[in-house]
Amino acid sequence: xxxxxxxxxxxxxxxxxxxxxxxxxxxxxxxxxxxxxxxxxxxxxxxxxxxxxxxxxxxxxxxxxxxxxxxxxxxxxxxxxxxxxxxxxxxxxxxxxxxxxxxxxxxxxxxxxxxxxxxxxxxxxxxxxxxxxxxxxxxxxxxxxxxxxxxxxxxxxxxxxxxxxxxxxxxxxxxxxxxxxxxxxxxxxxxxxxxxxxxxxxxxxxxxxxxxxxxxxxxxxxxxxxxxxxxxxxxx
Amino acid sequence: xxxxxxxxxxxxxxxxxxxxxxxxxxxxxxxxxxxxxxxxxxxxxxxxxxxxxxxxxxxxxxxxxxxxxxxxxxxxxxxxxxxxxxxxxxxxxxxxxxxxxxxxxxxxxxxxxxxxxxxxxxxxxxxxxxxxxxxxxxxxxxxxxxxxxxxxxxxxxxxxxxxxxxxxxxxxxxxxxxxxxxxxxxxxxxxxxxxxxxxxxxxxxxxxxxxxxxxxxxxxxxxxxxxxxxxxxxxxxxxxxxxxxxxxxxxxxxxxxxxx
Numbered sequence: 001x002x003x004x005x006x007x008x009x010x011x012x013x014x015x016x017x018x019x020x021x022x023x024x025x026x027x028x029x030x031x032x033x034x035x036x037x038x039x040x041x042x043x044x045x046x047x048x049x050x051x052x053x054x055x056x057x058x059x060x061x062x063x064x065x066x067x068x069x070x071x072x073x074x075x076x077x078x079x080x081x082x083x084x085x086x087x088x089x090x091x092x093x094x095x096x097x098x099x100x101x102x103x104x105x106x107x108x109x110x111x112x113x114x115x116x117x118x119x120x121x122x123x124x125x126x127x128x129x130x131x132x133x134x135x136x137x138x139x140x141x142x143x144x145x146x147x148x149x150x151x152x153x154x155x156x157x158x159x160x161x162x163x164x165x166x167x168x169x170x171x172x173x174x175x176x177x178x179x180x181x182x183x184x185x186x187x188x189x190x191x192x193x194x195x196x197x198x199x200x201x202x203x204x205x206x207x208x209x210x211x212x213x214x215x216x217x218x219x220x221x222x223x224x225x226x227x228x229x230x231x232x233x234x235x236x
Numbered sequence: 237x238x239x240x241x242x243x244x245x246x247x248x249x250x251x252x253x254x255x256x257x258x259x260x261x262x263x264x265x266x267x268x269x270x271x272x273x274x275x276x277x278x279x280x281x282x283x284x285x286x287x288x289x290x291x292x293x294x295x296x297x298x299x300x301x302x303x304x305x306x307x308x309x310x311x312x313x314x315x316x317x318x319x320x321x322x323x324x325x326x327x328x329x330x331x332x333x334x335x336x337x338x339x340x341x342x343x344x345x346x347x348x349x350x351x352x353x354x355x356x357x358x359x360x361x362x363x364x365x366x367x368x369x370x371x372x373x374x375x376x377x378x379x380x381x382x383x384x385x386x387x388x389x390x391x392x393x394x395x396x397x398x399x400x401x402x403x404x405x406x407x408x409x410x411x412x413x414x415x416x417x418x419x420x421x422x423x424x425x426x427x428x429x430x431x432x433x434x435x436x437x438x439x440x441x442x443x444x445x446x447x448x449x450x451x452x453x454x455x456x457x458x459x460x461x462x463x464x465x466x467x468x469x470x471x472x473x474x475x476x477x478x479x480x481x482x483x484x485x486x487x488x489x490x491x492x493x494x495x496x
Contacts, residue, residue: 155495162457162492173481197422198483206481213473221433221466223458224492232422232484235415236496 002216003028006049008071010056010078010109013040015178016128016211017077019204021048023212029073034065034109036078056105062112069116073215076106076127079146084185087141095142102146103153110157114166123166124215127154128207131172131230139188147172151226158224167223169214174230176202198231266309266330267475268292270316270369271337273299275438276388276471279464280335281308283472289333294325294369296338316365317357322372329376333475334385336366341440342402355402362406363413370417374426383426384475387414388467391434391490407432411486418484427483429474434490436462458491 007024011017012033018040024031030049033041038053045051054061056078062068082098083090106127117123132140133147151170158168175181175192181201184192193201210229213219228234267284271277272293278300284291290309293301298311305311314321316338322328342358343350366387377383392400393407411430418428435441435452444452453461470489473479488494 155492158492159457163459197419198481199423202481209478209480210473210482213470213478218469218473220469221458221462221491222470222487222489225488225490225494227482227487228485229482230485231481232415232418234485236486 002073002212005029005072005215006032006067006070007073007075007215008032008034008065008068008109008113009075010034010105011128012077013037015077015180016173016176016204016207017075019208020075020077020211023205023208024073024075024215027212027216029215032065032067032071034078056108057100059104059108059111062108065112068112071113072117072120072123074109074113074123074125075211075215076109076125078105079128079180080143081180081184082140082142082146084139084188085141086139090142098142099146099149102143103149106150106153110168114157114161117166118161118164121165123164124219125154125157125166125168126211126214127168127170128211129154129170129172129226131174131228131234134172134226134228134234134236137188137192139185154226155224162223167214167219169219169222169224170226171207171210171214172226172228172230172234173202173207174228174233176204176207178204196231196233200231202229202231263477264288264290265332265475266290266292266327267333267335268294268325268328268331268369268373269335269337270294270365271339271388272311273297273301275337275440276433276436276464276467277335277337279468280337280471283465283468284333284335284475287472287476292325292327292331294338315361316368317360319364319368319371322368325372328372331373332377332380332383334369334373334383335471335475336369336385336387338365339388339406339440341443342400342406344399344443346399347401350402358402358406359409362403363409366410366413370428374417374421377426378421378424381425383424384479385414385417385426385428386471386474387428387430388471389414389430389432389486391432391488391494394432394486394488394494394496414486415484422483427474427479429479429482429484430486431467431470431474432486432488432490432494433462433467434488434493436464436467438464456491456493460491462489462491 273295
């Protein structure tokens with residue numbers, strides 16, 4: 001269904017991003033992978049259209065990606081979990097870094113890619129938000145704030161582009177078994193797990209399955225949506 | 237009691253559930269679709285048949301299903317508000333996938349002028365009907381450790397449409413009901429989700445005036461109605477093995493209208 005489309009995945013080196021790369025490849029897409037650490041993807045160079053070692057917070061570096069204006073599908077998985085501390089104790093530099101990666105990074109990639117999609121009349125953007133952005137997780141203030149921003153930013157752009165053929169959606173996973181969460185304090189992880197009625201972590205492949213649907217022609221009337229994938233946790 | 241038409245021999249082996257939960261498989265399942273005679277339900281029947289499933293079509297009126305009896309496992313003409321009739325559907329406890337589209341638009345007008353019987357009928361079909369079918373089917377799914385339920389709610393159930401209080405209330409109830417059941421069954425392998433479309437091009441719109449339709453479309457950033465096939469595509473995903481970590485969710489499909 002998405003065969004032959006050009007996809008760009010950020011945060012492609014690990015976790016949800018890596019699973020999305022796998023999935024889009026098996027859907028028949030030509031996949032360009034973007035990550036701060038390209039090393040994680042070196043063994044997959046043969047399958048990928050390109051590997052770009054880029055920091056998404058660097059707008060010029062994003063714009064300079066070869067063929068950035070020819071991308072049909074964007075999956076934004078680059079994100080950092082930020083500091084595990086009470087909001088009021090969050091160091092200013094960590095606050096700023098979290099928002100820069102999780103919010104400005106997504107903005108940068110959309111700014112560089114959406115123009116071409118609109119011109120060609122077809123595009124799919126899927127931004128990975130988080131249930132934290134809907135509920136607000138305690139001691140994850142910067143992360144929760146940034147993911148709430150992703151949800152709202154997705155809705156704004158989706159409405160602006162609603163009649164162009166470019167659909168912009170986000171998804172809100174609960175805690176997923178990824179390297180990003182390995183760094184999370186065990187008590188914070190336990191808290192998050194206790195809130196999931198299914199009683200288990202989600203797997204990156206499960207998130208990638210939803211991303212695949214949202215990236216496909218099968219998805220044609222959903223835009224500005226935020227689909228949760230939370231094992232029953234999401235309340236709205 | 238329902239009228240059962242040509243139930244076919246079941247030749248495919250029953251899925252043993254041996255597959256690990258994260259491995260997508262495309263096993264043939266037995267699906268039951270309510271409101272299958274028209275609109276979103278009819279499109280869901282098409283979609284599930286295309287997915288290789290055995291489909292039982294349930295509707296008050298068989299409608300467009302009549303011409304497709306040969307493709308269907310059965311056509312059952314019943315009122316889902318009648319729990320006894322639902323329970324009496326042949327093979328009801330063997331159903332793996334339930335898609336609930338049966339619904340009525342209910343009375344249109346200010347709440348204070350809504351006739352009590354029209355209110356009751358909207359609740360009976362749109363809420364009790366959904367409950368009746370889940371009561372009759374969930375036990376078997378839980379026993380076998382696999383099931384998918386997709387209830388068609390509406391953006392009206394999130395936002396509350398003026399002059400559609402019964403419809404809005406009933407669809408809000410469907411969303412909450414879906415979440416309650418999903419949490420109860422979260423560890424059983426049975427996933428229960430809802431879908432919230434905006435105005436969709438179906439016979440449910442029949443009584444609406446052009447002015448009402450124009451108003452509803454004006455609320456949709458995409459500037460058009462949803463087509464039943466677009467809802468069916470989302471339902472198809474939610475009914476599949478692809479969907480494994482979503483339960484109690486309400487996925488909107490609104491052309492950008494939904495605010496939450």
